[in-house]
Amino acid sequence: MxxxxxxxxxxxxxxxxxxxxxxxxxxxxxxxxxxxxxxxxxxxxxxxxxxxxxxxxxxxxxxxxxxxxxxxxxxxxxxxxxxxxxxxxxxxxxxxxxxxxxxxxxxxxxxxxxxxxxxxxxxxxxxxxxxxxxxxxxxYPEGAELPKPLPIPALQVNHNTVHKVLRQYSLHTDMPILALCPGAEFGPSKQWPAGYYAEVARSLAEQGWQVWLFGSAKDKAVTSEIKGCLPDSLQHHCHNMAGETSLADAIDLLSYASAVVSNDSGLMHIAAALSRPLVAVYGSTSPDHTPPMNKNSATLFLNLECSPCYQRECPLGHMNCLKQLSPDMVLAAIFHLTRHSEEHLKIQWAKEGGDLH
CATH class of the missing domain: 3.40.50.2000 (Glycogen Phosphorylase B;)
Structure with a gap:
């Protein structure tokens, strides 16, 4: 066939x-x-x-x-x-x-x-x-029962190629990596506030993580705003790659993320298909239709009376579906998803004479 x-x-x-x-x-x-x-x-x-x-x-x-x-x-x-x-x-x-x-x-x-x-x-x-x-x-033939469990997307990366991409962007993997994907092609009603992303970035950077910012050239303004919110002492741990990477490079780099925070976007689904620990933030759309399919993910959706509205811009002007979803909720989800992997990192780094704060 x-x-x-x-x-x-x-x-x-x-x-x-x-x-x-x-x-x-x-x-x-x-x-x-x-x-x-x-x-x-x-x-x-x-x-x-x-x-x-x-x-x-x-x-x-x-x-x-x-x-x-x-x-x-x-x-x-x-x-x-x-x-x-x-x-x-x-x-x-x-x-x-x-x-x-x-x-x-x-x-x-x-x-x-x-x-x-x-x-x-x-x-x-x-x-x-x-x-x-x-x-x-x-x-399947029309009306046939679908397989259970459903198959899930699983993208494969060539690790030889990934090493070249890391060198190309002068990146390293000797610290945990927080990947942030703050853009959304659909419109602002799907975008968690930049200041909230910055709070998450600062909190984890203070704990010894590095931050990688992803997106298209259209997202450069919001990723620059997020990086600009970090104190000078943490700037060197933050790498803004929005508009710099090809889609192929972004896929390969996301495969190294220790945790990903993303709006409901294409990069969210890529991170899920790479089986990265993922926190997916939903505002005007619903995880009931297009959730991340990987098991090590958390979907945050407030399910307010006015959401999901599926509008590009908030028709009520308040964006409560995203503004009321706090950085602490995202940080708690990251901790829940990564606590086992962080314990593994602590053990590995202790063997190598390192320290994870």
């Missing part, structure tokens, strides 16, 4: 899509899986052992590009894929599998896609509340 998967357009969704690839391999170990996706997502796909290769779709987000899609579909006919699964719900996402003459074309009903898909399914959101359930269900 040979699958072409049309992947999603968001970082977190692409990470969660690995659950589908795992589900296919659980049923058909010899299946070949290729993923059609934007070029930015290829570093994620390359770290999924279930996938043979990622195929760049040379179109910007939201562009119809009928001619380009037709030419791509036509070029893929020689691959003789037996199955296509289309994860986005858009009309245009179903075009390439159709033009590639793939016999079985599977997906949720979404926009008008009759004919483009020939195994088209109506989504019952109450039956599949989790995004990963909606992905995994497409690996």
């Amino acid at each position: 040979k699958y072409l998967i049309v992947g999603p357009s968001w970082v977190g969704d692409m990470v969660m899509a690995q659950t589908l690839f795992i589900a296919i391999k659980q049923q058909h170990p010899d299946a070949i899986i290729d993923v059609l996706a934007p070029a930015w997502s290829l570093p994620i796909i390359e770290r999924m052992p279930e996938v043979r290769r990622g195929i760049d779709i040379p179109l910007g987000h939201g562009k119809l590009g009928l001619s380009a899609r037709y030419q791509l579909g036509k070029s893929l006919r020689q691959e003789k894929y037996t199955h296509a699964i289309t994860l986005p719900n858009s009309f245009k996402s179903a075009l390439v599998p159709f033009w590639a003459n793939i016999k079985h074309r599977i997906g949720w009903r979404g926009e008008m896609r009759y004919g483009l898909l020939n195994d088209i399914r109506k989504l019952d959101k109450s039956q599949y509340p989790l995004m990963v359930e909606r992905f995994i269900a497409l690996a």
